[in-house]
Amino acid sequence: MTHDHGAHRGRKRIHLAAHFPGVNNTTVWADPRSGSQIDFSSFVHLARTAERGLFDFFFLAEGLRLREHHGRVHDLDVVGRPESLTLLSALAAVTDRLGLAATVNATFNEPYELARRLASLDHLSGGRAAWNVVTSSDAFTGENFRRGGFLDRADRYTRAAESVATARELWDSWPAGAPRPFAHHGRHFDISGTFDVARPPQGHPVIIQAGDSAEGREFAASAADVVFSRHGGLDAGRAFHADVKRRLGAYGRRPEDLKIMPGVTVVLGDTAAEAQEKAAEIRRQQVSPQTALLTLEQVWGRDLSAYDPDGPLPDIDPDPAGDVAHGRVRVADPLAVAARWRALAEAKGLSIRQTVIETSGRQSFIGTPGAVAAEMAEFVAKGAADGFILVPHLTPGGLDDFVDRVVPLLQERGAFRTEYTGTTLREHLGLPAARQPDHVKG
């Protein structure tokens, strides 16, 4: 597998993954091409497209409580999704090589059952399973669970780390022939017995981590195989990449043992100008008048439903104690954000909706297929990423153009595989064989 991730014609090989369109306003549902977000055929189309494009893996996010706004279910974005591990077990039937990554919360699941379900997916897919480990400290989400959901922030990562370590102990407990009894006596889990699934084909399914805090980076360096990062820009990406890779040495790991893959969006056009136009149109679709007001309310912490989205920003100030949204990350400093938005709106003469569009993130890569392929290859060559997790804005056709038009150019540049050379996800990612966990180091 060195062939797959090593130098080739002097270039680093890019790793690619596909994110099923999310439950947020990145996903455009009002477009006539937008299909079902829940029918199995949509998942089949996206996964098979990713496999046709020789992607490393297909990624599913998770939700455990529907988001709310003003105490009611948020109704402007796509809502509703399947349970990840079950859906991926089914996708194993209609794909052959594609990795299958499930986001599963370590707060609301116990390691024995999680390890068992992931080992089952790994067996059923012939070694293609991955676990994106997330945690929650959110009492709002906890209302759906026995556990209730309270964990303070520091405990979230210790629980996540101990969940991963315990799962690996369980996977290691059935090396060959017969199972060995296991016993784990830790801070979060005190369990013993005999695991009932033989060692998974990958040894350990691939571990993905997505947190960005110092604790999150340290956890990634100690235990993860892939980081799903949010640093899609060149400079921010290089800084993040260097910081996380630097932490690996303390755990006896080499830089290539952990792949950093930012989530990115791509807009293609036949010309640069056309791509920019399409990108602007997509951002308009993503920010409907209603979404613009709602986004504003999240910053202002107030009911702004009386305001005209095509009119000016409110002259009243945000209420820093306002609490309108549940199930989202909160705006850290609403007064500063409001001041910045007002300055922008005033300078450019923007309405509420135009301001929200202007301040919402630009797509990561916008251009002709050739320009996008060159830019992606440059990001990887310059150490800003080891690959990318593509987040399409349309279900189920959102990957079609990229796979048809960009992947062949990446291959021509020698920057991407021309065939799967391995069968397991670990092999696609060029990761070392699974080893005993290092959960006591540090």
Place this chain on the structure above:
Amino acid sequence: MFEDRGPGRSPVREGAGPGKGPPQAHRPPPRHPRTCAPYPTPYPTPYPTPYPTPYPPPAKDLHAHPHPPLHLSVALDRIAGHGAEPYLRAARLAERGRLDFVTLGDSLGPPRRGVSRLDALAVLARIAPATERIGLVPTVTTTHTEPFHVSSAVSTLDWVSRGRAGWTVDVSADEAAARHFGRRAAAPAAELWREAGEVADVVARLWDSWEDDAEIRDTATGRFIDRDKLHYVDFEGTGFSVRGPAIVPRPPQGHPVTAVDATDPLPRAVAAAHADLAFLRVPRHGDATRALRAARDDLRRRARDAGRGEPLPLVVASLPVALYAAADAVALADLAGAWYADGLVDGLHLRPEDPDRDLALLVDGTVPVLQHRGLLRSFYPGGTLREHLCLPRPANRYARALAGGTA
């Protein structure tokens, strides 16, 4: 799923069945009013993908079968191996025999006889896209798994199979499984089954927490869903509570089929209150017919006492089989026919001793005999497991409440 998986011996060989004489089962007597709609049943969901039918449309005279057919199902429990292939082969064979569904047992306890065991629901999800019509019924335990997760997983199995999912409710009563979780000590069976009933209740409420037409995609108002058609379940159980609504939209069947092994009194109470289908294990010794009849009558009485109307839970006799020759296959058909003609059971759940051997004889021997006698259909008239079982798609309790309250 069943604890008595000792060396399977066919009750056919033991003469446990009532049918010493030739079966007279050509015209089963009418029983409760659970009749199949004229075939083919319209696909009852609002989802825009009509299921492609790989089978030729049925002949006209078969359309209005006045009585539900015998429901035949088979356990895949004794299949060995880590991968999906052996399960898939068996499920496809069962589908070729037009069986209603396959089951797969599960447990969160230690491995049995040192044999590796995969998560049953995951195995059947893996089989779903590679089969067309066969129902998929894994065992799911309620003792250590969050009820919210149980609901989401079974609902997702229904989505990926386009309406062919069920689940068999079970509990983890053993100390070994409790130590695997370290969160609660092993509890008395009565407590666990009471909780299992609560879980079955909240799971179905979560399935109803989305009305079928909640997704509106109304560009004029920018709304993807009509949130008045999403509902909090606000369930308060003895040991847990769930707020809702579900993450997964209402599954194609409305409610995937809920099954319970109702042989023992504690789970029988849960079956009476919550199950669409109840398994009754055929006793190894004594008068099987009398034992089944007593258990069936008790189940139906309890269901009526629990306020259930029609349809009452389907009664499915579960028995180990070992078929060595064509004669065994025919004897099994005789037994099934006799029990069905008596109105003793609605169907049979067979637990093969050796799936490779027994399933082939079942499909090529027993099934054609039953079809010839008019007891078993020779095609799948519907697409969903509920349609196979002639069970209606349940109305949504929240939609009904709203209509009654305000309209």
